[in-house]
Amino acid sequence: LSLSLSLPSAHSGINTPLSWFRLFSEMSSLLLLSLLVPLAFAAPVPNVTDEVLSKEEREWRLNAIQKLWNERHTMNHTPLVRVEVNGTPMVEYFIKNETASASGTLKxxxxxxxxxxxxxxxxxxxxxxxxxxxxxxxxxxxxxxxxxxxxxxxxxxxxxxxxxxxxxxxxxxxxxxxxxxxxxxxxxxxxxxxxxxxxxxxxxxxNGAEEFHESGDYMMESTNVFHEIVEDLRTKYNLSYPEYFIHSAGTGGTISSVGKYITRYNLPTKVVLADSQFSLFYDYVLSNKYSNLSTGDVGRPNWTAPGVAGIGYGYNPDPIIFKNSTSLLRTVIDEVARMPDMASIAAMRSLRSLGIDAGASTALNFLVALFKGIELNPQSEKIRMVIIMGDPGKFYQSTYLNDDWVENGSPKDLGGLKTLKCWQKKIDDAINFGINFITTNPTSCDI
Structure with a gap:
């Protein structure tokens, strides 16, 4: 690239300050152009777009997500069953049977x-x-x-x-x-x-994964369990929202997703956490205790076996930290309740008399619902309570439902079979006659 420039002479008639300023500007522009033109020819033009995922990665993700949505369609709604409890005729108990799922549990x-x-x-x-x-x-x-x-x-x-x-x-x-x-x-x-x-x-x-939004009749339906409960109460029983949803916490994800759903849509249902005897969740939800205490620290109680399988907090030695060691969101829980472990084990057997073969966490949920029903004792209008059946009793044939294990395994320190049978009698009386199994001589079963 060649550049030529003629300077003004004294006889050109343009030897003025303005003409010299214009000359300076032209020279500057030409100099800059002489520097940039070689760069323009040498520098490669970048791609306008680039793929973040490879074709194979993108196809795999699309296929995986489609398989999951196909699974959601296959899941449909698990059964919502009404349970008759003679002792509390003005309370309607419903159990959402999650054991009907393909992998057999609420999870x-x-x-x-x-x-x-x-x-x-x-x-x-x-x-x-x-x-x-x-x-x-x-x-x-x-x-x-x-x-x-x-x-x-x-x-x-x-x-x-x-x-x-x-x-x-x-x-x-x-x-x-x-x-x-x-x-x-x-x-x-x-x-x-x-x-x-x-x-x-x-x-x-x-907490980040659980769904708590309403989907209406959109084909990609919400998996929130309370969404299904509300729909099934409305379509199968012609009933409105329940007064209480009662559930225990393992990860804390299910009860928190229900609590967020109820809070988000301003529904008239109270969320009650059912906790086991030696779990730390009760005090964590009530007053944020144990969020800075590890196992062995002064002020943190030791975990005591047997506990209720899959729920509660105690085995984990770390402090209870939201989004780290738990997804239990305290702020969407309305009430907390705690039951003796041996009472929960006994309630598994009492539930069998009602035709329900459920695990220990379901029995705990039912105990809290039964206690609430007797305590509230509605007279004029019926109230509704919903619990979840998280897993089947058959998972516990070698433990909770095994008399030898109850007598000689970890429950022996809580009284073994004698204590279990005492609790079962109390719970059966509560189911049949509405007698409060906690406040009536509570020390008789050595709680």
Missing amino acids: HRFVWALILWAVTEGKIKANTSVFDSTSGNTGASEAYMCRLIGVNYTAVVADNLEEEKVKQITQFGGKIMKVPVQLRNYMAEKEAEKTGGFFINQFGNA
Whole structure:
């Protein structure tokens, strides 16, 4: 590129300040152009767009999400069953039977949401191996959903986990790693780090994964369990909202998602947390206790076996920290209630007399509902309470429903069979005659 410029002469008639200013401007422009033109020819033009995901990654994610939505359509609504309790004729009890799900427990819908969240956010990809700490039910559902989308899954479980629950996990293709119960979370995280996998952490991530929005009749229906409860009460029983929703907390995800749903849509239902005897959740929800205390710290009580399988807080040595060690959101819970562990075990047997073969957490939920019904004792208008049947009694044939285990296993320190039978008599009387099983001579069963 050649540049030429003629300077004004003294005889040109343009030897003025303005002409010299114009000359300076032209020279500056030409100089800048001489510098930029070579750069323009040498510099490559960048792509206007670039793909963030490869074609294969994008196709895998689309297929995985479609498989999950197909599963949601298959899930449909689990049954909502009315239970007749003669002792409280003005209270209607409904049980949402989540054992009818494909993986057999309440955790099926929760894990569906958890896996969908992880795939959507790119935490699970085609070659990701998933790890989690579990008491069994979440593990079975995680194994099911991971197999559905084609990724490997390992459940890190307590070394004394019921064999029935181990089989439930392995039948869906899950692998088992047994460790001391207090090390479950730690080992799940470490194994994921060591292998380049993903620790899905149901306790910390349930809050972000659980659905709490209304979907109406949109084809991609909300998985929120209270959405289904409201729909089924309306369409199958011609009833409005229940006065109480009563549920226990393991991860805290289910009861918190229900609480957020009820709060968001300003519904006239109270949310009650049902907690086990030695769990820390009761005081955490009530007054935010134990959010800065680890196991062994002064002021934090020790966990006492047997507990209620899959719920409560105590085995985890860490403080109770929202979005970290729990997804239980205190601010959407209206009431808290606590029941003796032996009463919950006894209630499993009492429920069988009503035709309900349920696990210990369901029995705990029912106990709190029964107590509330007797305590409120409505006279003029019926009230409704809804609980969830989280897992079946068959998972506990070797433990809670086994007399030898109750007498000689961990429940022996709470009174064994003698205490269990005492509680069962009290609960049966409450079911049949409306007698308050807690306030009537409460020390007779050595609580």
